[in-house]
Amino acid sequence: MKYHPIDKQLFIKNRNKFMAQMQPKSIAVFNSNDIYPVSADSTMPFNQHRDIFYLSGADQEETILLLFPDAMEEKHREILFVRETNEHIAIWEGAKLTKEQATQVSGIATVYWLSDFDKVFFDLMTEAETIYFNTNEHYRQAVETETREDRFIAKCKKEFPAHSWAKSNPILQNIRGVKEAEEIQLMQQACDITEKGFRRILGFTKPGVWEYEMEAEYLHEFIRNRSKGFAYTPIIASGNNANVLHYVENNQQVRDGDLILMDVGAEYANYSSDMTRTIPANGKFTSRQKEVYNTVLRVKNEATKMLVPGTIWAEYHKEVGKIMTSELLSLGLLDKADVQNEDKNWPAYKKYFMHGTSHHIGLDTHDYGELKTPMKANMVFTVEPGIYIPAEGFGIRIEDDVVIQENGVPFNLMRNIPVEVEEIEELMN
Numbered sequence: 166m167k168y169h170p171i172d173k174q175l176f177i178k179n180r181n182k183f184m185a186q187m188q189p190k191s192i193a194v195f196n197s198n199d200i201y202p203v204s205a206d207s208t209m210p211f212n213q214h215r216d217i218f219y220l221s222g223a224d225q226e227e228t229i230l231l232l233f234p235d236a237m238e239e240k241h242r243e244i245l246f247v248r249e250t251n252e253h254i255a256i257w258e259g260a261k262l263t264k265e266q267a268t269q270v271s272g273i274a275t276v277y278w279l280s281d282f283d284k285v286f287f288d289l290m291t292e293a294e295t296i297y298f299n300t301n302e303h304y305r306q307a308v309e310t311e312t313r314e315d316r317f318i319a320k321c322k323k324e325f326p327a328h329s330w331a332k333s334n335p336i337l338q339n340i341r342g343v344k345e346a347e348e349i350q351l352m353q354q355a356c357d358i359t360e361k362g363f364r365r366i367l368g369f370t371k372p373g374v375w376e377y378e379m380e381a382e383y384l385h386e387f388i389r390n391r392s393k394g395f396a397y398t399p400i401i402a403s404g405n406n407a408n409v410l411h412y413v414e415n416n417q418q419v420r421d422g423d424l425i426l427m428d429v430g431a432e433y434a435n436y437s438s439d440m441t442r443t444i445p446a447n448g449k450f451t452s453r454q455k456e457v458y459n460t461v462l463r464v465k466n467e468a469t470k471m472l473v474p475g476t477i478w479a480e481y482h483k484e485v486g487k488i489m490t491s492e493l494l495s496l497g498l499l500d501k502a503d504v505q506n507e508d509k510n511w512p513a514y515k516k517y518f519m520h521g522t523s524h525h526i527g528l529d530t531h532d533y534g535e536l537k538t539p540m541k542a543n544m545v546f547t548v549e550p551g552i553y554i555p556a557e558g559f560g561i562r563i564e565d566d567v568v569i570q571e572n573g574v575p576f577n578l579m580r581n582i583p584v585e586v587e588e589i590e591e592l593m594n
Contacts, residue, residue, distance in 0.1 A: 166224055167391045168434035173272035175347040176222040180243060182340045183220060183333075184234045191235070192289060193297035193333050194321075195220060196313040197228040210393075214314075215528040216299055216337060218435055221245055221271040225262055227279055233289055240275045241289060249278040295329040296321060302334040305531050334533075342525055342534025344543045348436065349568055349578075352527065352545060355396065355438035356566060356578040358431040362386040363442060363582055367592040372421035372446050376401040379427070380415050387431040396437035397530045400428035403446065407560030408553045410520060419446045424454055424559040430530070437530040439547050440579055441564035448593035454559065455586055457552055460492045461561045462584065464550040468522050469565070472548065473573045476540045478523070485522045489550065490514045498554070517552050526566055542571040545578070 187193060195217040201209045213224045221230045229246040236242045245268075250261035264276040277285060290296070298318045301308055322330070344352070362383040369382050379401045387394055401415040407426035419425060423446040430438035443458065445451075450458060468485045490513065493499040499513050507513040523546040525534030534544060546569070551562030565579040583589050 166434075167388075167393060169391070170270075171222055171351070171434060172347060173222060173270060175345055176220060176270075177272040178345060179340070180220050180232060183336055184232055186336045186339070187232070187234060187297065188295050188331060189235060190293050191233075191295035191297060191331065192293045193232040193299070194286075194317065195230040195232075195299050195333070196317050197223070197226055199313050200226055201310070213435060215435065215533075216333070219337075219341060219528055221273065223247065223262070223267065223271055224435070229279065229282055230273075231286070231289070233293065235292075236289060237292055241285075243273045244275045244277060244285065245271055245273045246277050246279045246282045246285075249280060290325055290328065293328065295331050296325065297331045297333040297336075299333045299337075302332070302338075303529075303531065303533065304536070338533050338535055341527060341532065342544050343541050344527060344545055344568075346543075348527065349543065349545065351434050351436040352438065352566065353578050355392070355431050355433035355436050356440070356582070358387055358390045358392050358433055359429065359438045359440050360579070360582045361390060362429065362431065363427075363440065364592070366427070367444065367583070367589065370419070370425065370444060370446060370593065371448075372419055372423075374419050376403055376406075376415040376417050376419065376425075379419075379425070380429075383427075383429050390431070392431040392433050394432065396430040396432035396439065400426065400441075402426045402428075402560070405555060405558050405560075407443070407562075408555045410553075421447050422451070424450075424561065426560055426562055428562065428564065435528055437526055437528070437532070438578070439526050439530050439549075439564060439566055440582060441549055441551075441562045442582070442584065442589075443561045443563065444589055444593065449590055450586055453557070454561075457496065457554070457559075458561050458563075458586060460496060461550055461552050461563050464488055464492055465548050465563050465565065468550060469548050469567055469575050469577070472523070472540065472546055472567050472569050472575045474540055474542050474569060474571065477538075478536045478540065481540075482522055485550065486512055486514055486518075489518050489552075493517055493552070496552075498552075517554065518550060519553070520549075520551070522550055523547050540569055542569055544569045 198214040200211050217230050227248040231244040247262050247267050267276045365386045398413045402412045403419045403425045404423040406412045426443045428441040503513040525532040549564035553560035568576040
């Protein structure tokens with residue numbers, strides 16, 4: 166791994182939080198992700214399942230975590246199963262975790278080879294009454310591929326039909342949404358790497374460059390700072406491309422007078438950052454571009470102030486919508502009749518700002534976290550309003566990552582990333 170070692174105490178705390186919410190005499194099992202094929206002998210780069218990483222720190226394929234707080238033998242209350250390494254694997258793929266290294270990473274004393282799983286699992290299931298299955302229930306998930314978890318669940322239901330089943334997801338939604346201090350520090354590192362990439366771009370960008378060249382500049386800076394690369398597929402959208410919300414082709418040449426919307430973020434130690442900045446290709450905003458840009462910035466700043474303990478996510482979005490409506494009226498993009506005659510299910514402001522303002526961020530860019538209960542301290546949210554005007558040939562979005570704090574003053578993990586018009590213009594020139 167490129168990242169520095171993470172203190173195992175983080176994973177010990179995370180497991181303790183999870184096990185505290187398990188039913189009596191229950192087992193929870195978490196599987197690593199598969200390595201997915203491309204074709205022939207090609208595969209996609211391995212990317213660890215965030216849940217097993219969150220609970221163990223094990224960043225390796227073919228790994229299983231088993232939690233059984235009520236196991237009769239204390240050594241079986243936490244078990245990590247890892248792939249047995251050998252000289253052949255070490256030569257062709259690189260050494261895998263030894264049992265001792267797996268303990269050092271995770272804080273789990275009992276480590277078995279993966280080949281022992283079926284035997285150990287069967288024995289422990291004779292002591293258990295319930296098994297927790299780790300299903301993906303994220304509100305934005307749309308998974309069509311059968312996962313390692315899916316295969317494990319099907320096998321369990323067939324072999325242990327008399328056991329009760331429970332879901333790990335509600336527990337994970339509850340605990341993953343509230344970050345530990347160590348997690349916030351890892352996210353800060355991801356944001357700091359993103360800052361370095363953005364500052365590099367400010368000195369690189371000019372009319373005539375290609376969007377993919379800008380993407381390459383970001384990637385260069387991210388990797389040289391111990392990131393695997395982008396936390397998600399980057400958007401480098403010049404001109405009217407910015408009005409396509411998930412534009413990812415990044416294959417157009419930047420023209421003089423264009424604005425360039427860049428939705429990019431570095432990952433670090435599997436933790437995400439998520440930044441959007443919009444800059445002028447030639448280093449100077451026009452008066453109209455500046456007017457709309459500062460409007461978006463005002464909305465972002467006002468929305469950020471509302472990210473405090475007790476805020477309800479759905480109500481928050483309604484309040485941001487009211488602020489945006491007022492600003493769009495000031496810009497002349499809406500008039501009073503538009504607002505008076507609006508469809509309450511699709512308010513008038515949605516013509517120019519059609520997406521949400523905030524989502525949880527952490528190990529996943531759209532992270533696990535409760536959305537129907539009041540916000541809590543140490544939750545981390547994006548703040549990303551935008552105004553998109555195809556008729557004028559540009560779209561503007563500005564996005565930061567913000568930590569909710571007990572004292573009610575949100576902490577911006579991207580506070581050092583240039584965002585004011587004057588600072589961006591000065592750095593570009």
